[in-house]
Amino acid sequence: MTATYLDAPAATELILSAVETGEAVVVLVLMPPSAEAGGRIVIRRAPDGTLARVGGSGDDILDAALQDLARNAMEGAEDAQEGLHSLGADDGPEVRFFLEVHRPQPELLIVGAGHIAQPLCSVGALMGFRVRVLDDRPEFATRERFPEAEEVVRIDMADPFGQVPLTPETHVVLVTRGHKYDYACLRQLLSRDDDIQYIGMIGSRRRVRAAFTELVEEGFDRERIAKIRAPVGLDLRAETPAEIAVAVAAEIVLLWRGGSAQPLADQERILPRFFEAVEGVKTRDKD
Amino acid sequence: MIRTEDAALYRALDEKAKAGRPCALATVVATRGSTPRKVGAKMLVDPEEGLVGTVGGGCGEGEVLEAADEVLRTGVPQMVRIDLTKDFLSWDPAVCGGIMDVFVETIIKRATDE
Numbered sequence: 156m157t158a159t160y161l162d163a164p165a166a167t168e169l170i171l172s173a174v175e176t177g178e179a180v181v182v183l184v185l186m187p188p189s190a191e192a193g194g195r196i197v198i199r200r201a202p203d204g205t206l207a208r209v210g211g212s213g214d215d216i217l218d219a220a221l222q223d224l225a226r227n228a229m230e231g232a233e234d235a236q237e238g239l240h241s242l243g244a245d246d247g248p249e250v251r252f253f254l255e256v257h258r259p260q261p262e263l264l265i266v267g268a269g270h271i272a273q274p275l276c277s278v279g280a281l282m283g284f285r286v287r288v289l290d291d292r293p294e295f296a297t298r299e300r301f302p303e304a305e306e307v308v309r310i311d312m313a314d315p316f317g318q319v320p321l322t323p324e325t326h327v328v329l330v331t332r333g334h335k336y337d338y339a340c341l342r343q344l345l346s347r348d349d350d351i352q353y354i355g356m357i358g359s360r361r362r363v364r365a366a367f368t369e370l371v372e373e374g375f376d377r378e379r380i381a382k383i384r385a386p387v388g389l390d391l392r393a394e395t396p397a398e399i400a401v402a403v404a405a406e407i408v409l410l411w412r413g414g415s416a417q418p419l420a421d422q423e424r425i426l427p428r429f430f431e432a433v434e435g436v437k438t439r440d441k442d
Numbered sequence: 443m444i445r446t447e448d449a450a451l452y453r454a455l456d457e458k459a460k461a462g463r464p465c466a467l468a469t470v471v472a473t474r475g476s477t478p479r480k481v482g483a484k485m486l487v488d489p490e491e492g493l494v495g496t497v498g499g500g501c502g503e504g505e506v507l508e509a510a511d512e513v514l515r516t517g518v519p520q521m522v523r524i525d526l527t528k529d530f531l532s533w534d535p536a537v538c539g540g541i542m543d544v545f546v547e548t549i550i551k552r553a554t555d556e
Binding site: 192257 | 453
């Protein structure tokens with residue numbers, strides 16, 4: 156079979172259309188010394204999870220391996236990061252591909268339009284999220300309170316997510332005004348089959364424990380319950396709504412990027428190390 | 443998170459390709475140490491209309507532009523290694539301390555020779 160690699164303009168058209176329709180897309184660029192270096196294979200993932208490949212290497216085994224690599228990349232696997240990947244071709248030496256992932260815009264779904272939702276909406280928009288704010292109270296769910304939001308939706312708490320799409324890009328933060336609302340939302344989220352990127356819930360130790368206890372007693376899958384981040388956010392001793400919003404946003408970045416959440420100064424210890432080195436030299440000079 | 447600069451570069455690439463402008467695309471495909479841009483950073487080189495995006499500001503961009511020039515003449519893509527570890531103790535702003543591999547290719551629509 157002959158290879159059917161795409162050229163850069165053809166691949167670019169596919170990327171742009173995928174980004175518009177909210178599909179994740181992986182591009183694999185053939186690298187030198189292959190004669191067809193610069194040739195591309197584009198793999199798109201529809202919102203329902205099915206993969207579609209455009210272009211091919213002409214080798215079924217290699218194409219299948221590339222598709223697996225693309226799937227792993229979309230799921231954020233450690234061994235499928237952006238960068239160079241070597242794969243074995245069926246009839247010859249290894250070939251090298253540059254892999255890049257384009258994800259649709261991440262979504263932040265804030266349930267509860269209260270005082271923490273406002274700065275959280277601003278921070279989310281600043282980070283490039285498409286933000287939606289949901290509340291059942293008409294006086295809170297207003298455009299004026301959330302100018303940066305893509306959408307402010309008045310919902311029925313009996314079916315909080317009935318009117319909004321939940322996708323693998325969705326990050327849900329529950330900042331409702333009470334335990335029973337949190338619980339109603341968590342039940343809905345855990346009852347769905349789709350994988351949601353992030354579920355966080357604000358609350359005191361007592362409130363969080365009560366929600367978890369009820370979910371366990373109702374028989375929800377423990378692994379899925381364990382993925383809920385509650386109480387939400389990093390420990391910054393945040394007090395004001397804006398500080399709390401920053402702590403929540405920091406946790407989302409942390410999980411997205413996989414950091415340590417430690418202050419870089421303590422981790423790198425550049426100045427202490429510098430002094431240690433200087434002291435070391437001085438001690439040796441005296442000897 | 444979302445790379446809006448990528449979207450802008452792709453739109454520019456799409457426009458230039460449709461207009462038939464010969465351009466080169468440089469992509470950072472691998473890095474080691476401290477580099478100005480991360481893997482995936484791109485720069486579109488249009489010899490007449492200038493640059494879209496950057497692969498490193500002052501750091502090694504000259505070498506990439508030279509490679510782009512050659513790639514545009516020959517049509518053969520290249521892998522360029524940019525070594526920014528030299529002269530580490532100078533105060534030159536171009537000192538970044540790392541190594542980048544940059545893939546440089548033309549984006550002229552390829553002839554369909556099948």
